[in-house]
Amino acid sequence: MSALKPILFVDRDGTLIREPVDFQIDAYDKLAFVDGVIPAMLRLRDAGYDFVMVTNQDGLGTEAFPQADFDGPHALMLQIFESQGLRFRDVLIDRSFPHENSPNRKPALGLMQPLLRDRSIDWARSAMVGDRETDIQFAANLDIRGFKLKSPQFGDGVDWAHIAHVLVDVPRTATVERKTKETRIVVEVDLDREADPDVHTGLGFYDHMLEQLGKHGGFALRLRCDGDLHIDEHHTVEDCALALGQALRQALGDKRGIGRYGFTLPMDEAQASATLDWSGRPYFVFDGAFKREKVGDLATELVPHVFRSLCETAGLNLHLSVRGDNDHHQIEACFKAVARALRQSFKREGDALPSTKGTL
Numbered sequence: 001m002s003a004l005k006p007i008l009f010v011d012r013d014g015t016l017i018r019e020p021v022d023f024q025i026d027a028y029d030k031l032a033f034v035d036g037v038i039p040a041m042l043r044l045r046d047a048g049y050d051f052v053m054v055t056n057q058d059g060l061g062t063e064a065f066p067q068a069d070f071d072g073p074h075a076l077m078l079q080i081f082e083s084q085g086l087r088f089r090d091v092l093i094d095r096s097f098p099h100e101n102s103p104n105r106k107p108a109l110g111l112m113q114p115l116l117r118d119r120s121i122d123w124a125r126s127a128m129v130g131d132r133e134t135d136i137q138f139a140a141n142l143d144i145r146g147f148k149l150k151s152p153q154f155g156d157g158v159d160w161a162h163i164a165h166v167l168v169d170v171p172r173t174a175t176v177e178r179k180t181k182e183t184r185i186v187v188e189v190d191l192d193r194e195a196d197p198d199v200h201t202g203l204g205f206y207d208h209m210l211e212q213l214g215k216h217g218g219f220a221l222r223l224r225c226d227g228d229l230h231i232d233e234h235h236t237v238e239d240c241a242l243a244l245g246q247a248l249r250q251a252l253g254d255k256r257g258i259g260r261y262g263f264t265l266p267m268d269e270a271q272a273s274a275t276l277d278w279s280g281r282p283y284f285v286f287d288g289a290f291k292r293e294k295v296g297d298l299a300t301e302l303v304p305h306v307f308r309s310l311c312e313t314a315g316l317n318l319h320l321s322v323r324g325d326n327d328h329h330q331i332e333a334c335f336k337a338v339a340r341a342l343r344q345s346f347k348r349e350g351d352a353l354p355s356t357k358g359t360l
Contacts, residue, residue: 004122005050007089007115008041008167009139011106012055012132017077019131019153031073033080035147040160047168050089054113054128054138056106060095086347090115107137129163165193172346173252178243182235187233187247189345190220201225203235205296209306209335210240216339219346233299238239241306245313252278257348263340265333270324272333274341277317284311288320295328303331307338322337 003160013019018032022279041051059065064127080090090119092111096102104110115121131151139146147166148157165171170193178185197214199207202225214221223244227236252258264273272288290300311318320338322331 003048003301005048006122006125006127007052007053008044008049008126009128009137009142011128011132012053012057014052014131014151014153015129015135016081019151031077031080032245034160036082036160038081038086040164041081043164043168045086049167050087051326053088053091054106055092056094056096056134056305058095058097060093063321065128068092107134107141109138109141112142123237125314127163127167127168129160131157143210160218167195172251172253174247176231176243176247176250178239178246180235180239182231183239184237185223185225185227185239185243187240187243188220188222189244189247189251191248191251193220194218194221201235201240202227202229202326203233203297205241205298206233206237209298210244212332212335213244213342216336216343217346218343219320233297234302237298237302238309241309242313245310245316248310248316249314252260252346258346259349261341261345263337263344265337265340267333267336268324269330270322270326272320272322272330272337274279274334274337275319276338276341276345278315278345279314279317281317282311282313282315283317285319287319288323288334290327290330292327295331298331300327300331303334307334 010016014034016034017035017276018034021070045051047124056194057065057070058072061067081087094102094105094111095103098105102108102110109116123144126142127145127147128135128142129147129149130150131137131138131154133148133154147163148155149163150159163189169192171190173190174188175183176187178187197211199210199221201207201223210221223240225236225240227239229236258278261275261277264271277295284304286304286307290303292300294300307318307320310316318338320334322330322332322334
């Protein structure tokens with residue numbers, strides 16, 4: 001029995017090619033593809049996806065929208081896709097006007113009836129991409145994942161690179177919201193995507209240190225904190241670390257395939273060593289000392305507390321040691337060493353669970 005095939009259903013105008021401003025003037029005279037669509041679809045093709053175009057073309061074939069105005073540019077578009085090795089399994093077109101309430105018009109599923117009877121389709125992995133809310137409703141009606149593409153006409157959404165990343169890489173992601181009387185925090189992590197960290201805690205030096213975790217840890221990190229800094233920095237520093245640890249633990253899931261372990265890193269005269277284990281048993285050991293009370297706006301006494309809090313919610317065993325003469329260098333070396341150890345531990349090395357106990 002052959003393997004099931006996932007399908008990526010795609011809208012046409014605004015999703016594959018840029019939305020025409022005026023169908024009568026420049027409808028398809030300047031055929032322009034949406035940014036990133038071809039590289040993303042090539043990744044999806046190589047991951048086993050078939051493609052089905054589903055498009056509403058209001059009044060196609062009427063005097064208001066002659067068939068001839070559509071056929072040439074549409075054929076050219078398909079030819080360009082085919083020249084890149086991309087072919088559509090089906091092109092499904094509804095020609096009705098919105099007021100006609102056609103059962104074939106997205107988000108209705110009339111055009112989908114033959115495909116709904118096709119037992120070779122992997123519906124669990126299939127998805128829909130479009131730039132309008134009707135496309136997302138179409139996906140909901142099919143009970144598949146829907147992606148709204150960012151569009152100048154219809155507002156915020158994601159880009160094609162993000163869609164390919166989510167569907168092909170099956171990234172380990174998590175979003176954690178933590179709200180207390182002292183802090184309000186949102187943390188987002190993606191362990192399988194590198195991106196410039198986006199961190200705002202209200203403490204400049206702490207932002208810089210958390211950015212080291214994302215940058216050198218090789219994962220996408222976004223963190224926002226609104227804390228009671230008018231009292232002091234303790235709650236902000238602690239709660240951000242607790243929320244980040246929780247997000248990392250959630251993103252790792254069952255921990256299958258991970259590397260698990262440690263790193264040593266020099267920074268000028270300072271040297272930090274971080275050995276860690278995603279054992280599920282929180283434990284933190286710190287060996288080091290700081291001479292200054294603060295570096296920037298971060299109290300040095302809170303540096304070990306950051307990692308202790310991270311271990312607590314992440315279920316992480318971390319031994320961290322540092323030596324040096326410059327406290328700024330020592331602290332930064334600590335964060336970079338932990339980040340590099342995290343990068344090493346996150347790396348996928350198959351799908352086996354790295355434990356003889358059968359759980360982590």
